[in-house]
Amino acid sequence: MSYNLLKGKKGIIFGALDENSIAWKTAERVHEEGGTFVLTNAPIAMRMGQIKELAQKTGSEIIPADATSEEDLNNLISQSIEILDGKLDFVLHSIGMSINVRKGQHYTDQNYDFTAKGWDVSALSFHKVLQGLYKADAMNPWGSIVALTYMAAQRVFPDYNDMADNKAYLESIARSFGYFFGKEKKVRVNTISQSPTPTTAGQGVKGFDGFISYADKMSPLGNATAQDCADYTVSLFSDMTKMVTMQNLYHDGGFSNMGVSQEIMEKFSK
Numbered sequence: 001m002s003y004n005l006l007k008g009k010k011g012i013i014f015g016a017l018d019e020n021s022i023a024w025k026t027a028e029r030v031h032e033e034g035g036t037f038v039l040t041n042a043p044i045a046m047r048m049g050q051i052k053e054l055a056q057k058t059g060s061e062i063i064p065a066d067a068t069s070e071e072d073l074n075n076l077i078s079q080s081i082e083i084l085d086g087k088l089d090f091v092l093h094s095i096g097m098s099i100n101v102r103k104g105q106h107y108t109d110q111n112y113d114f115t116a117k118g119w120d121v122s123a124l125s126f127h128k129v130l131q132g133l134y135k136a137d138a139m140n141p142w143g144s145i146v147a148l149t150y151m152a153a154q155r156v157f158p159d160y161n162d163m164a165d166n167k168a169y170l171e172s173i174a175r176s177f178g179y180f181f182g183k184e185k186k187v188r189v190n191t192i193s194q195s196p197t198p199t200t201a202g203q204g205v206k207g208f209d210g211f212i213s214y215a216d217k218m219s220p221l222g223n224a225t226a227q228d229c230a231d232y233t234v235s236l237f238s239d240m241t242k243m244v245t246m247q248n249l250y251h252d253g254g255f256s257n258m259g260v261s262q263e264i265m266e267k268f269s270k
């Protein structure tokens, strides 16, 4: 169903790799709600990805950008304003990658070159996006910027590795930059802390299968899907949430406030 919540709104969506991506579902949903946007991803992801299909489906243009490159980001921002014929109302940062996770380096045995690269891609890139938008004065007043995060920023999930630290940093940037964006530009900045979701990035985490079932059994509403996340993001891009900023918003079926659930207890009762 469409409510036309984003009619006339323009934006940039980072991170649609394939149809499982949270950004992919969000792009489809934003399109349904009347929003127009530019799609972007790292040049390398674009070669392997199916992003062209999504662009066709949503009538969008694609501009490659490595989110760690200020030059790429500045080019992306200025070209997007040109293509969309006006300033932006929404931006989705849906980017994450840890080389330590990928290469199986344990948290207690980090390769710090990998750590630095993962931090740049997963955390600092959000600051670079925000700073690029801020300096170019690219956002309309009451615009909305959202980044995706995970609860390992607050609580320990041992196999989430250095991504836990990256997410803590990312959430802190949303607060710190959210202040200046709110004060100077009337733009809101939030993070959505999403349930485990079967995507390329998600499934890269060791033990993901056990982990996603555990979260599902712990959450009174079950896990939030990528599609649910797309809906929530649309609400944050809409005018219905104008006064929400600098928040880390749990979108997890209730998981973050649980101690134990009936299902989990049954597994351990004699």
Ligand SMILES: NC(=O)c1ccc[n+]([C@@H]2O[C@H](COP(=O)([O-])OP(=O)(O)OC[C@H]3O[C@@H](n4cnc5c(N)ncnc54)[C@H](O)[C@@H]3O)[C@@H](O)[C@H]2O)c1
Pocket: 014, 015, 016, 017, 018, 020, 021, 022, 023, 041, 042, 045, 065, 066, 067, 068, 093, 094, 095, 096, 097, 121, 148, 149, 150, 193, 194, 195, 196, 197, 198, 199, 200, 201, 202, 203
């Ligand atoms: N899947 C989950 O369980 C889960 C849970 C909570 C939060 N998240 C977060 O959601 C976001 C999206 O991930 P996803 O689960 O949809 O997986 P995904 O693998 O589909 O998306 C990750 C994206 O990051 C992009 N990326 C990597 N390096 C980049 C770079 N240098 N420049 C630009 N883009 C780059 C990839 O190309 C890819 O499109 C991430 O921030 C992730 O941490 C995921």
